[in-house]
Amino acid sequence: xxxxxxxxxxxxxxxxxxxxxxxxxxxxxxxxxxxxxxxxxxxxxxxxxxxxxxxxxxxxxxxxxxxxxxxxxxxxxxxxxxxxxxxxxxxxxxxxxxxxxxxxxxxxxxxxxxxxxxxxxxxxxxxxxxxxxxxxxxxxxxxxxxxxxxxxxxxxxxxxxxxxxxxxxxxxxxxxxxxxxxxxxxxxxxxxxxxxxxxxxxxxxxxxxxxxxxxxxxxxxxxxxxxxxxxxxxxxxxxxxxxxxxxxxxxxxxxxxxxxxxxxxxxxxxxxxxxxxxxxxxxxxxxxxxxxxxxxxxxxxxxxxxxxxxxxxxxxxxxxxxxxxxxxxxxxxxxxxxx
Amino acid sequence: xxxxxxxxxxxxxxxxxxxxxxxxxxxxxxxxxxxxxxxxxxxxxxxxxxxxxxxxxxxxxxxxxxxxxxxxxxxxxxxxxxxxxxxxxxxxxxxxxxxxxxxxxxxxxxxxxxxxxxxxxxxxxxxxxxxxxxxxxxxxxxxxxxxxxxxxxxxxxxxxxxxxxxxxxxxxxxxxxxxxxxxxxxxxxxxxxxxxxxxxxxxxxxxxxxxxxxxxxxxxxxxxxxxxxxxxxxxxxxxxxxxxxxxxxxxxxxxxxxxxxxxxxxxxxxxxxxxxxxxxxxxxxxxxxxxxxxxxxxxxxxxxxxxxxxxxxxxxxxxxxxxxxxxxxxxxxxxxxxxxxxxxxxxxxxxxxxxxxxxxxxxxxxxxxxxxxxxxxxxxxxxxxxxxxxxxxxxxxxxxxxxxxxxxxxxxxxxxxxxxxxxxxxxxxxxxxxxxxxxxxxxxxxxxxxxxx
Numbered sequence: 001x002x003x004x005x006x007x008x009x010x011x012x013x014x015x016x017x018x019x020x021x022x023x024x025x026x027x028x029x030x031x032x033x034x035x036x037x038x039x040x041x042x043x044x045x046x047x048x049x050x051x052x053x054x055x056x057x058x059x060x061x062x063x064x065x066x067x068x069x070x071x072x073x074x075x076x077x078x079x080x081x082x083x084x085x086x087x088x089x090x091x092x093x094x095x096x097x098x099x100x101x102x103x104x105x106x107x108x109x110x111x112x113x114x115x116x117x118x119x120x121x122x123x124x125x126x127x128x129x130x131x132x133x134x135x136x137x138x139x140x141x142x143x144x145x146x147x148x149x150x151x152x153x154x155x156x157x158x159x160x161x162x163x164x165x166x167x168x169x170x171x172x173x174x175x176x177x178x179x180x181x182x183x184x185x186x187x188x189x190x191x192x193x194x195x196x197x198x199x200x201x202x203x204x205x206x207x208x209x210x211x212x213x214x215x216x217x218x219x220x221x222x223x224x225x226x227x228x229x230x231x232x233x234x235x236x237x238x239x240x241x242x243x244x245x246x247x248x249x250x251x252x253x254x255x256x257x258x259x260x261x262x263x264x265x266x267x268x269x270x271x272x273x274x275x276x277x278x279x280x281x282x283x284x285x286x287x288x289x290x291x292x293x294x295x296x297x298x299x300x301x302x303x304x305x306x307x308x309x310x311x312x313x314x315x316x317x318x319x320x321x322x323x324x325x326x327x328x329x330x331x332x333x334x335x336x337x338x339x
Numbered sequence: 340x341x342x343x344x345x346x347x348x349x350x351x352x353x354x355x356x357x358x359x360x361x362x363x364x365x366x367x368x369x370x371x372x373x374x375x376x377x378x379x380x381x382x383x384x385x386x387x388x389x390x391x392x393x394x395x396x397x398x399x400x401x402x403x404x405x406x407x408x409x410x411x412x413x414x415x416x417x418x419x420x421x422x423x424x425x426x427x428x429x430x431x432x433x434x435x436x437x438x439x440x441x442x443x444x445x446x447x448x449x450x451x452x453x454x455x456x457x458x459x460x461x462x463x464x465x466x467x468x469x470x471x472x473x474x475x476x477x478x479x480x481x482x483x484x485x486x487x488x489x490x491x492x493x494x495x496x497x498x499x500x501x502x503x504x505x506x507x508x509x510x511x512x513x514x515x516x517x518x519x520x521x522x523x524x525x526x527x528x529x530x531x532x533x534x535x536x537x538x539x540x541x542x543x544x545x546x547x548x549x550x551x552x553x554x555x556x557x558x559x560x561x562x563x564x565x566x567x568x569x570x571x572x573x574x575x576x577x578x579x580x581x582x583x584x585x586x587x588x589x590x591x592x593x594x595x596x597x598x599x600x601x602x603x604x605x606x607x608x609x610x611x612x613x614x615x616x617x618x619x620x621x622x623x624x625x626x627x628x629x630x631x632x633x634x635x636x637x638x639x640x641x642x643x644x645x646x647x648x649x650x651x652x653x654x655x656x657x658x659x660x661x662x663x664x665x666x667x668x669x670x671x672x673x674x675x676x677x678x679x680x681x682x683x684x685x686x687x688x689x690x691x692x693x694x695x696x697x698x699x700x701x702x703x704x705x706x707x708x709x710x711x712x713x714x715x716x717x718x719x720x721x722x723x724x725x726x727x728x729x730x731x732x733x734x735x736x737x738x739x740x741x742x743x744x745x746x747x748x749x750x751x752x753x754x755x756x757x758x759x760x761x762x763x764x765x766x767x768x769x770x771x772x773x774x775x776x777x778x779x780x781x782x783x784x785x786x787x788x789x790x791x792x
Binding site: 090108165168175 | 437445758781
């Protein structure tokens with residue numbers, strides 16, 4: 001605080017001195033009181049400015065967030081305590097916790113939760129492991145490294161709809177390319193969409209394909225921030241490449257890995273477009289074998305018109321995410337302590 | 340590909356009847372974050388008056404449709420504007436019916452964002468007539484509308500309990516059976532359309548008898564029909580009473596129509612007569628291209644779809660025969676919301692667009708099958724033939740079916756019942772090796788959950 005204050009005071013003195021021009025001693029005393037008050041006001045203004053203008057600058061985001069994020073979130077919570085039909089969205093009938101207690105006994109909800117979890121694991125774990133490995137490879141001096149890095153990001157830039165339609169064709173039962181290859185090597189063709197595991201693997205593969213490159217680049221950026229002398233000294237100590245990766249790279253990447261886990265988990269919990277377009281319907285397969293929470297929400301709200309129930313599912317998803325976030329935070333804290 | 344189903348009326352209905360094909364990624368983002376109330380207003384309500392080039396005031400009537408209704412393409416808007424110099428017409432089109440309908444409900448509730456005319460799908464018309472009748476103008480007694488012009492069963496679909504008509508019929512979907520002559524011939528079945536029609540006239544079970552015959556001699560890699568759900572839909576739609584009783588109660592579990600149609604589907608699956616396909620799925624399209632099923636139950640709007648998917652390889656192979664029993668699949672209405680900005684002009688336009696002459700024109704240019712009984716007797720409809728289907732007299736075949744279709748008692752949850760019967764119940768038995776009992780209980784459980792308050 002001190003330096004700007006003095007500067008302001010100096011400047012105010014300079015400006016008041018100019019017109020007065022009575023010499024240093026005579027003019028200073030009478031004007032002193034006023035000048036101090038003046039500079040005080042200016043400095044207060046300044047302090048106020050320094051303190052609050054950052055808030056003004058970030059306000060637009062929070063305003064939009066309030067309108068398009070917070071309000072809908074709260075309103076959804078309010079709606080989840082009511083019975084609301086898409087026919088009459090404004091006629092809400094208070095039902096208390098009914099929509100939530102209903103969920104607890106709703107086998108379709110638990111099925112969707114289970115599917116979301118298994119698809120989440122099936123897609124997130126291989127995705128992050130592959131990303132880590134790929135980032136490690138890309139971190140070496142390579143010819144055309146920019147090309148590879150851009151190539152990594154292209155799946156991420158592809159729309160969900162386009163990617164999923166292509167994958168649905170690849171995984172087709174009668175004319176899919178994957179079954180064609182399987183038959184070439186003598187394996188019976190697989191009805192991907194109709195099996196529980198096969199359909200979940202197929203859906204996961206779309207997620208893996210789309211997001212591996214993105215995570216690779218995040219890891220790569222973090223890897224490049226690791227100081228080279230760590231590797232150098234490790235190498236001097238006789239550490240192999242693998243040992244360097246395990247004992248230098250991985251520990252240094254811990255915060256980044258935690259970040260990607262959180263982001264991927266959020267993405268996995270909200271998984272929607274891939275299963276919807278893969279099966280072509282909100283049922284998520286004949287036995288709902290790949291209906292995720294997002295799809296179930298969509299089905300209840302937009303096909304069965306039960307907006308109250310859909311809101312309860314949305315809030316359940318939100319709470320699950322908070323829970324996962326908490327667990328992540330606790331793990332992260334323990335990791336840091338043990339460090 | 341599923342992505343390009345936008346042009347023909349067939350595809351329009353395809354997207355409507357089968358539920359979700361192309362869900363927008365944007366929707367995914369919105370829903371994924373669990374936000375409700377994200378009902379976009381497409382700003383389609385600007386039906387304000389504007390000045391035309393000659394300086395006179397013009398009234399702009401807006402028409403809200405889903406998919407391609409073909410009015411613009413058939414030049415009907417231009418014609419109307421010429422006939423009525425003070426009017427200009429603006430069409431607001433939403434591609435998918437699944438997006439269109441929730442938005443329409445929202446706009447009706449909010450009383451804004453509505454077009455002066457709103458198209459209504461047959462799957463939704465009863466729901467609107469039951470729940471939102473007071474938000475629609477009564478078109479039954481409007482000037483220029485004559486009840487006798489329309490097929491009675493179509494007229495009745497948009498009628499509320501107290502006799503108000505919330506929508507005027509546009510197109511309909513009387514069903515026939517499209518079949519491949521080459522495959523029928525190879526399997527020892529007749530190939531000539533009159534004989535084929537006689538094979539199963541009056542009884543769906545006879546259709547399956549033919550299926551059994553076909554299956555015993557089927558060319559390698561082919562099946563008698565595409566999917567059991569298609570058969571269920573064809574059969575159940577022919578009953579005057581299906582999911583609801585006359586008093587409006589949901590009684591699908593005990594309904595003979597549902598039970599008998601379900602049993603037909605089960606018989607077809609059990610006899611391995613189906614190609615285990617899901618209609619409007621990519622694999623279904625591919626099966627058309629590869630000619631792996633010999634018949635499909637088809638309304639007129641599907642003919643263009645079949646032609647496109649079967650392509651030149653299927654040319655001269657397809658034909659159309661009458662279905663065992665007359666039944667309807669698909670079709671729409673034009674309604675005028677009470678809060679329409681130009682209600683009077685909108686009523687006039689809706690009446691004009693659905694009048695017999697215009698319906699006949701629309702059929703000729705866009706292949707939308709008329710719901711107007713009068714239009715069915717006009718030469719351009721009556722004498723229509725379809726080249727791709729070996730010049731089958733489609734006007735005659737489908738018009739005959741259209742006139743024989745019974746007035747069906749509809750209910751607000753018909754679409755939910757049908758969808759879960761097809762996509763859960765029948766699909767589980769057909770594709771996931773569940774028993775018919777398992778499939779039935781899975782479907783009914785889902786339906787009960789959906790209709791419960």
